[in-house]
Amino acid sequence: MNDIDDFAQAYVLHRRPFRETSALVALWVENLGLVRAVIKGVAGQSKSAILRNAWLQPFQLIRVQIRGTRDLKTIYKFEPVPTGVVIKGEPLFACTYINELLLFTLNKHEPELHFFSYYQEFLKRITDIFRPDTEIEPALRQKQMIIELRCFEQYLLEAIGYSFDWGSARDENIEVNMAYGFEPGEGFFPQASGLYQGALLIAIAQGQWQTKGALGAARAALRQQLEWVLGRSLHAPSSQGKLMRPENG
Structure with missing residues (x-):
């Protein structure tokens, strides 16, 4: 997979901390399938990190730009897509x-x-x-x-x-x-x-x-x-x- 300049829709299936401010994520990307990547700036106490962390949650549709040709990609940019989906409590x-x-x-x-x-x-x-x-x-x-x-x-x-x-x-x-x-x-x-x-x-x-x-x-x-x-x-x-x-x- 080469760099994807256009945004692609994706969901987070799994994530775990990586280094001080990053996360390793398994994304299900529309038309691409499973993509494993690093996303920077999603941990810490800065306003930007708190906001980006809130976007990077299961069941939240996001739009991502992916960089890299190896098995582990880098998410260059991402942003939430409003869907009205709220998964909490019993389900x-x-x-x-x-x-x-x-x-x-x-x-x-x-x-x-x-x-x-x-x-x-x-x-x-x-x-x-x-x-x-x-x-x-x-x-x-x-x-x-x-x-x-x-x-x-x-x-x-x-x-x-x-x-x-x-x-x-x-x-x-x-x-x-x-x-x-x-x-x-x-x-x-x-x-x-x-x-x-x-x-x-x-x-x-x-x-x-x-x-x-x-x-x-x-x-x-x-x-x-x-x-x-x-x-x-x-x-x-x-x-x-x-x-x-x-x-x-």
């Missing part, structure tokens, strides 16, 4: 999981370019779910957030070419009254003692998330597939010292 842990999932995925795979826009819309939907003036009842907000998490995982697998069909098993349609097992990389297969009931798989395929048990079944199969794709457990400690996946999500 913070879930969205942090999504960022870590993206970080590990982007290390190995390049999603289709439109997935960057999908991530932006995902953050907006999560923000809308938890707005004080939302029409969603408080008791239903967490469930709606979990639905968004499952949809994000599905779409991520699709964007990197590892999706699977909820409605078929070994090229045969899923039957309502049958049970199925799941093999990562292969999909569902008939199994008398299988953990996945046909009725639930059909409900998931049709997006009927209100069906009892659908979210749990989706969570289990998606976790198996993601762990196979990433080559690691989603419950293992990440490089950031957090768990990859919220237990109730």
Whole structure:
């Protein structure tokens, strides 16, 4: 990658201190993918450093100018882009999981370019779910957030070419009254003692998330597939010292 004179949109997926006033960051840059870079002047007590540090936060869309041809780039300039996204409180842990999932995925795979826009819309939907003036009842907000998490995982697998069909098993349609097992990389297969009931798989395929048990079944199969794709457990400690996946999500 050569210098990019024009600004590119990006999100911070991970950052850590570097020297006295700088940070090492992993950025997801639109149309470029994962970029690791140094950003100077984001630590310290100066007004400029405090302001730049406030801009360099997860879920904050920024515009960056990137310099350098080696693996570790330099962010020459950056500035925030107003989006109205506010991730705090209850959804913070879930969205942090999504960022870590993206970080590990982007290390190995390049999603289709439109997935960057999908991530932006995902953050907006999560923000809308938890707005004080939302029409969603408080008791239903967490469930709606979990639905968004499952949809994000599905779409991520699709964007990197590892999706699977909820409605078929070994090229045969899923039957309502049958049970199925799941093999990562292969999909569902008939199994008398299988953990996945046909009725639930059909409900998931049709997006009927209100069906009892659908979210749990989706969570289990998606976790198996993601762990196979990433080559690691989603419950293992990440490089950031957090768990990859919220237990109730």
